[in-house]
Amino acid sequence: MSSNLFPPESSVVAEVLPSPNNGERRDGRRPDMILLHYTGMSDPDAALELLRARGSDVSCHYFVFEDGRIVQMVPESRRAWHAGQASWAGETDINSCSIGIEIANSGHDHGYPDFPKRQIAAVTALCRSIQIRHTIPAVRVLAHSDVAPSRKQDPGEKFPWRTLYDSGVGHWVKPAPIMNFGHVLSPGNRGETVAAFQKLLAEYGYDVDVTAEYDAVTREVVTAFQRHFRPERIDGIADPSTRSTLADLLANRGRTRTIGARSRSPMLQTTL
Numbered sequence: 153m154s155s156n157l158f159p160p161e162s163s164v165v166a167e168v169l170p171s172p173n174n175g176e177r178r179d180g181r182r183p184d185m186i187l188l189h190y191t192g193m194s195d196p197d198a199a200l201e202l203l204r205a206r207g208s209d210v211s212c213h214y215f216v217f218e219d220g221r222i223v224q225m226v227p228e229s230r231r232a233w234h235a236g237q238a239s240w241a242g243e244t245d246i247n248s249c250s251i252g253i254e255i256a257n258s259g260h261d262h263g264y265p266d267f268p269k270r271q272i273a274a275v276t277a278l279c280r281s282i283q284i285r286h287t288i289p290a291v292r293v294l295a296h297s298d299v300a301p302s303r304k305q306d307p308g309e310k311f312p313w314r315t316l317y318d319s320g321v322g323h324w325v326k327p328a329p330i331m332n333f334g335h336v337l338s339p340g341n342r343g344e345t346v347a348a349f350q351k352l353l354a355e356y357g358y359d360v361d362v363t364a365e366y367d368a369v370t371r372e373v374v375t376a377f378q379r380h381f382r383p384e385r386i387d388g389i390a391d392p393s394t395r396s397t398l399a400d401l402l403a404n405r406g407r408t409r410t411i412g413a414r415s416r417s418p419m420l421q422t423t424l
């Protein structure tokens with residue numbers, strides 16, 4: 153049964169502590185997304201217990217402590233319960249297509265500490281090891297906030313996406329600098345330019361309707377975008393820097409690296 157002990161799927165896993173909270177992936181869907189979370193609780197052990205408690209209805213595949221220790225709770229072939237109501241690139245059953253990683257961090261409501269280097273190194277090694285077993289497109293290593301922008305802000309703007317990118321995990325471009333001039337799109341604006349901007353957000357994967365009105369959803373999506381890609385200022389306003397960073401990401405998307413089973417390099421193996 154799923155709550156029984158199973159062998160760890162990666163050599164970076166220190167311990168398997170199974171969670172009964174899992175099921176079949178819908179229609180045999182194979183995972184092609186990594187979804188990163190923070191626990192948002194001040195006690196990591198309490199967070200771990202919650203994710204393993206029968207009846208809590210939450211779980212994830214991996215849990216990464218602040219000191220870098222990694223626990224696996226659910227086999228990668230199974231559907232863990234971490235995304236909740238979410239959407240990306242037109243898909244709404246995010247749990248069926250993703251592998252969920254919970255990163256111990258008390259979160260925005262409890263001081264939001266920096267992520268320790270050892271913890272980030274562990275998350276990076278874990279993502280790379282997942283990328284060896286599954287083909288995860290770079291653009292599908294995402295934040296919980298990317299797929300549920302109205303409800304979630306984890307892992308948040310302190311998460312060092314660039315560091316992961318430099319090790320071959322995820323998609324990133326250098327954010328365009330913030331300038332105090334240029335055309336700003338903000339809540340309440342309507343028209344063609346807003347529609348064109350919404351279209352680009354949706355093209356990248358965000359769940360936003362092209363309404364031609366800078367509505368509440370657009371603001372939430374822009375906030376999530378900024379947490380991930382332009383963390384210097386998070387205000388939900390599409391300033392030129394935000395729009396230009398999105399354009400760069402889209403332009404660069406076709407050239408992103410997919411590190412799958414075929415690109416197993418000696419460097420990769422020694423890193424693991």
Ligand SMILES: [Zn+2]
Pocket residue numbers: 188189190234296304306
């Ligand atoms: Zn989350």
